[in-house]
Amino acid sequence: MLGALALAAAGCALHRNPAPTGDAGEIVRDQLVIHSDFNLPRHHRLLEELTAQRGDITRLLALPVSDEPIHVYLFESPLVYESFIQKRFPQLPKRRAFFVETDTSLSVYAHWGDRMAEDLRHEVAHGYLHAVVPNLPLWLDEGLAEYFEVPRGWRGLNQPHVEMLVDELRRGQWTPDLARLEQFQSAADMTQRDYAESWAWTHMLLETTTPRRELLTNYLARLRTEGSAPPMSHVVGATEASLGQSLTAHLMVLSSRAPRGLPE
Ligand SMILES: [Zn+2]
Known part of the structure; x- marks a missing residue:
């Protein structure tokens, strides 16, 4: 499995x-x-x-x-x-x-x-x-778990994920694609980069603007009340024109800010 x-x-x-x-x-x-x-x-x-x-x-x-x-x-x-x-x-x-x-x-x-x-x-x-929360989409389930696996007080900053994704962006080996992540039904099929990308989308939603955070909290509330929700790429795509560029920009900001070798 x-x-x-x-x-x-x-x-x-x-x-x-x-x-x-x-x-x-x-x-x-x-x-x-x-x-x-x-x-x-x-x-x-x-x-x-x-x-x-x-x-x-x-x-x-x-x-x-x-x-x-x-x-x-x-x-x-x-x-x-x-x-x-x-x-x-x-x-x-x-x-x-x-x-x-x-x-x-x-x-x-x-x-x-x-x-x-x-x-x-x-x-x-x-x-x-x-x-x-019932029926959490797999990418969001893992994105949130990756967010909360870092020590308290780090605001979910998963530095190895930032470094991996920025490195692959710069080498032209990866581009963000939330709709692709949404296709996963089993963690067995997800690579480390898929975990990292799941984290990155989650971190962007939670740690950039209030409307984005509310979009995520409303999404979770909908899962609780209705048991299902449309794909997040549709929900967030209705409010932002270019999702991939938004995530790339977020990662670049994190990469420029994040100190190397944070203490565990
Ligand atoms: Zn997990």
Whole structure:
């Protein structure tokens, strides 16, 4: 279902009846129910950050708060994690973390490691979003998760994505195309550049002008009330003549502003 994504990308999947791992401890923080097979400090700053992310998402996107639990399963050992995943989800490719949605549950699986904070911010963001917005288009689901995977206070600035897209623009290897992104039905088919472009459209909508942000928040509200919405390229295309040029200009501004080597 997921196909071959680069290991750096987190991913999502739909499965039924995932079984939890053995718990060394369970920590409940608002919507989050964190299960770990090791002794995770109850006030670890990553848990504080993940808990606060719910407020960040609901405020920025004008969404209501849900009380549906998001189960987060953390493994200390990558080997134990991989063994568990292979047994429960044998069809999945090797990856560091992922989000699983069923009809009745929202779950995140990850192992402890250098990229864990980024991975968990990404996957837990999917959980918060799926708890309140049905039928999110895949590109927007991933664009928002990529926006929220950077540390709090960065306003969603995903610097590696800026550098990749600007580099490919300058070499003439890529041009923005939101309608193309909207065709994706499976994360398996999305490349790292597709993730980056999804992020870029999302970042432009959220971080440039109030009308653009309202266009996105209204879009999410429509998904909530009606269960579906027309393609975003049609919606935003009705207000802006040249979408590709708008995104290119936004990326150039970010590239000229963004300092290199921001601390994680
Ligand atoms: Zn994702």
